[in-house]
Amino acid sequence: MRATIRTELELPMRFHDGWSTTADVISFDGLADGREHLALRWGPPARRTPLVRVHSECLTGDVLGSARCDCGPQLRESVERIAEAGGYLLYLRQEGRGIGLYAKLDAYALQDEGLDTYEANLALGYGEDERDYTVAAQMLQALGVRRVDLLTNNPDKAEQLVALGIEVAALVPTAAHLSGSNGRYLAAKVRHGHRIRSVAQ
Template sequence: MTIQISEIAKLPTRFGEFNIQSFKENDKEHLCIFKGKLDKEVNIRIHSECLTGDVLGSLKCDCGEQLEFSLKYIQEHGGMIIYLRQEGRGIGLFNKINAYALQDKGLNTIEANHQLGFKADERSYEIVDFILKHYRISKINLLTNNPEKLNTLKERINLRVPILIKANRFNKDYLEVKHTQMGHLN
């Protein structure tokens, strides 16, 4: 795995001032947004890109709200958001929009991915280990509800910080499927 690492730059946001650094893995350019000391035990959010939720404010998912929660949490407590460029649970933006169209016809998020020939979740987290080693982070407090992230990083996790997002009429079924069929925690 060949990874290029950018310089560290300042990133003032509406949530506060952070530092930002990019890790280029082939055609994917991941981000680390961090604040405070990155000691041996760090608050970490691993967030996969969601253009519709993070940027456009889509109510079909909880991604944008999870990112906002995490930015506020890191601003207050210090830590890092590892922003992974793996849109639509790893199926890409084009396929995600096609999955949305299938959901508009009554399929749930998992059924839509399967209809398109994908697993329920195609994401991978190998780059996370590289990033944590780069910053010499050995123990983390992971901001997540996702059991896959907990399983992947179990050797490093000291504590899980739940991200509680209220359902709305557009994402109620989506959140229920994540909980009942994908094992997401509350």
Template sequence: MKNIEISQIAALPTKYGTFRIQAFKDGLGKEHLALFTESLPDTPIVRVHSECLTGDALGSVKCDCGEQLHFALELIAKEGGMLIYHRQEGRNIGLLNKVNAYALQDKGYNTVEANHQLGFSADERTYEIVEFILNHFDIKKLKLLTNNPKKIESLGSIEIVERLPIQIIPNPYNKEYLKTKKEQLGHLL
């Protein structure tokens, strides 16, 4: 990747422990984050967490994103590793279109159908910046914390020693969403 701007490394104390943090601005102007423990194991646990403002910051229970984020931070703080906060909101359709997709979901469309109604594929995300960040930290092998097979496939040059699942208990608001992720997007739930 070209034209990547990289910040300095800073301390980030959290309720899970103190992480180190570094930002990466890609050629499109999106700013992604790497949160990592002070010492990275030879084979760190890595979570590639796609941005979800509604779930991560606002506590929405329409998805499982916020719960996945908190699960990952807790595990990484204990075991050592890295969380890459991948700034591609709404599977990379953006916040405005994500809210439009929510409105369509309110009318009975599932998450995939709503994206299609708006003219998008089911998942518009790309992962080049993720591979760049992992290479920047010289991570050649890892334990990937994910349920998404597309994330596994996207890290072609990195050895994935193990896939660690994230099991979140469904609630009445995200039960159908999780079913759609499993049946139509192939998530390993």
């Protein structure tokens, strides 16, 4: 299935700490799952290969400022780094590693009883991580992007994109945004293959 660009427009952005930027926001028709995913573009890139972040939606972290995860700080870091380097942020509607918002909150309740994030998903009858990056590859192809430097600590994103025909020239790590509430969450990520190299507080 081939995706096409639906709409492009300029979006002024301002974050909670006062930092601001302007991105081109792009919507699509023909995405495999029929959902409303977005690409945000800054650029053109200073190098031939754009810096790309594939970011899964996290209402609690991105919008509500939850300290249980590092999603909001990763989003903020990624936007600034891509704005400097040129590239794309793909914002995918895959809440809770693909299980949905309410199920993610159910998983939070199980985490409060001692399970880690992956164990909680399994206890609810889901996979450890149900995200699929087919739409990310479709979006990049619609944008004419076939080769990326991928801003991530999660090798699974790169592996899926490569299998879907996107060349990943480099994995570019984000910081680990440690808070008083997310240490167990970050430790679980490391146990499940995330390559977290440094800590920002």
